Amino acid sequence: MRAARFYGKGDIRVDEISPPDCGPNDLRVQIGYAGICGTDIHEYLAGPIFPPKPGETHPYSGAELPVILGHEVAGTIIEVGSEVKTRVAIIPAMDERHYGLEPCNMCQRGRRNICKRTAYRGLNAPGGGFANEAVVTEHDILLLLDDISLQLGALLEPLAVAWHMVRTAGMQQGDNCVILGAGPIGLALLLVLKFRGAGKIIVSEVTASRAEIAKQFGADQVINPLAATNTSEDIVVSAAHDLMDDGADIAFDASGIQATFDTAIACTRPGGTIFNVAIHEKPLSIHLNDLTTLEKKLTGGICYTREDLEGALELVKADKTKVEKMITAVTPLEETVKGGFVEFLENKGMHVKSLIEVKRE
Ligand SMILES: [Zn+2]
Structure with missing residues (x-):
C-alpha cells in the first residue's frame, strides 16, 4: 500500500x-x-x-x-477479524435500499418510516429476532457502545417510536403533556418527554402496576380515569385544566379507544395538538367542531427513522437504570409461547416489556 x-x-x-x-x-x-x-x-x-x-x-x-x-x-x-463481536441493535424497517430500487419520494426526503414499499423484519420480511441468528444489511444496524447491554439494546426500538412521536408532535421544552395509556409506548413517551424537558406531565392509566411505573418515571400526576365518583366527569380533563391552565399543549393517545380519544381532544388547550400513537381496530367518531372552533390539531405518527433511534440511544445512555425498569420479564426462546405471549396476555397489568432471551449476555 x-x-x-x-x-x-x-x-x-x-x-x-x-x-x-x-x-x-x-x-x-x-x-x-x-x-x-x-x-x-x-x-x-x-x-x-x-x-x-x-x-x-x-x-x-x-x-x-x-x-x-x-x-x-x-x-x-x-x-x-475473526474475534470481532460488534454489538448492534437491528433496525427492522426495509425500503428501496434493500430491494435494489431507486428511493421513493419519501425516502429521498429522509422520511423512510413512511416509505410506500416498506416491510419489517420480524413481521412481513425475513430476519425476525425470535431466532438464534438473522442476516441483515449494513443499513439495518446501530452500533451499541460497550456499556449499553443487549437487553437495553432491545428497548431502543420502542423508545425510538416514542422519540419519533415526540419529535414530530413538535414538542418544545416546557410543553405540558398528557399521555393516555401507560403501556410500553405510553411509558416510553413519558421517558422521552422527561428527557427532552417537557413541562408538567399527566398520565392516564387504569392498571395499578403500570400506573406505579409511570410514577417512578416521573409523571407529575397519574390518574385512573375510571376512578371518577361522578361518572359524567372526565377526571383526566379536569386534572389537565387544573394543572396546566388552559389544558395540555400536546395530548398523546397511546390507547386508541373512543374514550381516550375524546379525553385527548378535551384535555388539550386551544391551539394544542392531539397526537395519535395507537393503532386502531375500528374507526372512531369525532365532532370536527371540537378541533375547528379552538384550532386544535389532530395528527399521528408511525415508526421512526435512524435519527429517532440515535435520540433513543442518547436517552438510554443517560439513564440506564430507569429504562431497565421497563423490562418486566425475560423468557428463553424455547418458552416464547407460554412464558412470553400467554403470560403477557394472562397477566397484562404486570408487564411492560417482555424480552425473549436467545443468548444470555
Ligand atoms: Zn421509499
Missing part, C-alpha cells in the same frame, strides 16, 4: 509499504479521505512534536519514525 510518512522536519515521503495485519480483534478500513490538520502542518514545519524523536519508541504504541500521518479519517470496513 501507499502511505505518506513523516520522517522529520520538512521530510514527508509517499512510500510503498506492506499493509498492516488485521488481527482477530481488528477491523481493516480502506481509507477514503483524511484531512490535513494544523497539527500536521506544525509537524512538517517544526516536528517531531507529537511523533517520537529519532531513535525513540513510543512507550505504549511502539511507534517510531517514520510514522504515517493523518488523524481526521473516514473509510470503509473491508475486513473483519
Whole structure:
C-alpha cells in the first residue's frame, strides 16, 4: 500500500509499504479521505512534536519514525477479524435500499418510516429476532457502545417510536403533556418527554402496576380515569385544566379507544395538538367542531427513522437504570409461547416489556 510518512522536519515521503495485519480483534478500513490538520502542518514545519524523536519508541504504541500521518479519517470496513463481536441493535424497517430500487419520494426526503414499499423484519420480511441468528444489511444496524447491554439494546426500538412521536408532535421544552395509556409506548413517551424537558406531565392509566411505573418515571400526576365518583366527569380533563391552565399543549393517545380519544381532544388547550400513537381496530367518531372552533390539531405518527433511534440511544445512555425498569420479564426462546405471549396476555397489568432471551449476555 501507499502511505505518506513523516520522517522529520520538512521530510514527508509517499512510500510503498506492506499493509498492516488485521488481527482477530481488528477491523481493516480502506481509507477514503483524511484531512490535513494544523497539527500536521506544525509537524512538517517544526516536528517531531507529537511523533517520537529519532531513535525513540513510543512507550505504549511502539511507534517510531517514520510514522504515517493523518488523524481526521473516514473509510470503509473491508475486513473483519475473526474475534470481532460488534454489538448492534437491528433496525427492522426495509425500503428501496434493500430491494435494489431507486428511493421513493419519501425516502429521498429522509422520511423512510413512511416509505410506500416498506416491510419489517420480524413481521412481513425475513430476519425476525425470535431466532438464534438473522442476516441483515449494513443499513439495518446501530452500533451499541460497550456499556449499553443487549437487553437495553432491545428497548431502543420502542423508545425510538416514542422519540419519533415526540419529535414530530413538535414538542418544545416546557410543553405540558398528557399521555393516555401507560403501556410500553405510553411509558416510553413519558421517558422521552422527561428527557427532552417537557413541562408538567399527566398520565392516564387504569392498571395499578403500570400506573406505579409511570410514577417512578416521573409523571407529575397519574390518574385512573375510571376512578371518577361522578361518572359524567372526565377526571383526566379536569386534572389537565387544573394543572396546566388552559389544558395540555400536546395530548398523546397511546390507547386508541373512543374514550381516550375524546379525553385527548378535551384535555388539550386551544391551539394544542392531539397526537395519535395507537393503532386502531375500528374507526372512531369525532365532532370536527371540537378541533375547528379552538384550532386544535389532530395528527399521528408511525415508526421512526435512524435519527429517532440515535435520540433513543442518547436517552438510554443517560439513564440506564430507569429504562431497565421497563423490562418486566425475560423468557428463553424455547418458552416464547407460554412464558412470553400467554403470560403477557394472562397477566397484562404486570408487564411492560417482555424480552425473549436467545443468548444470555
Ligand atoms: Zn421509499
